[in-house]
Amino acid sequence: MDYMDSGQRPTQKKSIVLVVSPLNALIRDQVTKLKQSGLKACILKGDRVEGDEEERKEEQEGLAFSAIENLREFQLIFAHPEALVGNKNVIKLLKTTEFNNRIKVIVVDEAHLVVDWKNFRPSYGKLATIGSILPQVPLLGLTATATKKTRTDIIESLGMVNPVEILGNPDRPNISFSSSSRPDRGEDKLNEILVPLVESLKKERTKFPFTVVFGTLETISSCSSFFSQAMGKEQYEPIDALPKAENRLFTQFHAQYPPQEKERIIDGLI
Numbered sequence: 001m002d003y004m005d006s007g008q009r010p011t012q013k014k015s016i017v018l019v020v021s022p023l024n025a026l027i028r029d030q031v032t033k034l035k036q037s038g039l040k041a042c043i044l045k046g047d048r049v050e051g052d053e054e055e056r057k058e059e060q061e062g063l064a065f066s067a068i069e070n071l072r073e074f075q076l077i078f079a080h081p082e083a084l085v086g087n088k089n090v091i092k093l094l095k096t097t098e099f100n101n102r103i104k105v106i107v108v109d110e111a112h113l114v115v116d117w118k119n120f121r122p123s124y125g126k127l128a129t130i131g132s133i134l135p136q137v138p139l140l141g142l143t144a145t146a147t148k149k150t151r152t153d154i155i156e157s158l159g160m161v162n163p164v165e166i167l168g169n170p171d172r173p174n175i176s177f178s179s180s181s182r183p184d185r186g187e188d189k190l191n192e193i194l195v196p197l198v199e200s201l202k203k204e205r206t207k208f209p210f211t212v213v214f215g216t217l218e219t220i221s222s223c224s225s226f227f228s229q230a231m232g233k234e235q236y237e238p239i240d241a242l243p244k245a246e247n248r249l250f251t252q253f254h255a256q257y258p259p260q261e262k263e264r265i266i267d268g269l270i
Contacts, residue, residue, distance in 0.1 A: 014040075016102045019078045020127060021109040022117075025266040027078045034076055044071065044079035044090065068093060072102075081123035084130055094133050103137050106130060111141030112150050114157040128159035139163075144170050190222060198230045201249055206237060208249075217254050224252045 021027050027043055034041040068089055071077055084090055093099060108114065108127060118125030131139050141154055141163075155163055183189040201208050213223055227250050233239055241247040245261060253265055 013072065013098075013102060014075050015104045016074070016099070017076050017105050017107060018103055018130075019076060019107045019109060020081055020084065020130075021078055022080065022113055022121075023266055025263060025269075031076075031078060039076060040074045041076040041078065042071070042074045044068065044077055044083045072098065081121065081127055085123040085126045091133065094130070100134060100136070103134055106134065106137055106139045108139070108141045108158065111143040111154050111158070112146045114141075115150055115153045118157070125157060128157065131159050190219070190226060194223060194226050195230075198227060201227075202231060202234055205249060217256065220252050220254055224250070 021030075024043075031041045031043055071093060084094075094103070113121075114124045114127055131137075139158060139160060141158060141160075143150075143154070146154060151165065154160075180193045182193055197211065197213075213220070215223065228235055231249070235249055236243060236247045237249055245251065246264065251261075251265055253262060
C-alpha cells in the first residue's frame with residue numbers, strides 16, 4: 001500500500017485495493033488482521049459495509065453497517081462477486097472519477113471459481129464487467145488449483161488481454177495426499193478405509209491430524225453414519241459433552257449441508 005501511495009500529495013486520499021473473495025469466514029479473518037496492521041479494511045455486502053469481527057458482533061444490535069458511500073474511507077475493500085456484479089449502486093460508485101483514480105488493483109482470490117462456480121454462483125462468470133468499468137486498473141487472479149486449461153478459461157472469463165502468468169510449486173510439506181481402493185459394492189465396502197480412521201480418532205481424539213475425506217454426497221453421508229455408529233458417545237469432545245454438532249470430532253461438508261453449519265466449520269479451520 002505504501003508503494004502505491006508513493007509520490008502522492010499529502011492531500012490525496014489513499015489508494016484502494018478491491019478484493020473479490022468467496023467465503024465470509026476467510027474475508028472476516030483477513031479484515032481483522034489487516035486492521036490490526038493499521039490498514040483500513042471492510043467487507044462490502046450488497047448496499048452495506050461491514051467492519052471487522054468486533055464490529056460484526058454489533059451487527060446483531062443493528063449497529064455495524066454503514067452506507068456504501070463510506071467505501072471511500074477504506075483502503076482494502078473485500079466483496080463477494082454478487083455484491084459487485086449487477087449492484088447498480090456499487091457500479092455507479094465505481095464509475096466515479098474518484099474511484100477510477102484511487103483503485104490501483106482488482107484482486108480475484110480463488111480465481112478458478114470464475115470457471116468452477118459460474119453456474120452455481122453466476123456472478124463469478126460476470127466479473128469481467130468490473131474490469132470493463134475500470135479498464136485502466138490491473139487485474140490479478142490468484143489460485144492454487146488451476147490446470148493449464150483452467151488458467152486459459154480464467155483469462156477468457158475475466159477478459160484479460162495478454163496477461164503475465166506467474167506459476168509456483170504448490171507443494172506443501174505439511175500436507176499429504178493418499179488414495180485407497182475399495183470394493184464397489186457391499187455394505188462393508190468402506191470399512192477397510194474407515195475403520196483405521198475411527199480407531200485412530202478414538203485414541204488420539206483432538207490430537208488426531210486434520211483429515212479430509214473426499215467423496216460423492218452419497219459416500220460422505222455413508223462415512224458420517226459409519227463414524228457415528230462406530231464411535232457412539234466417543235464421537236463427542238469431551239465424551240460427556242452434549243450431543244451437538246459443534247462438539248463432534250468429525251463432520252460432513254457438502255452443498256446440501258445447512259449454511260450456518262458450513263460457516264461454523266470454516267470458522268473452525270481459520
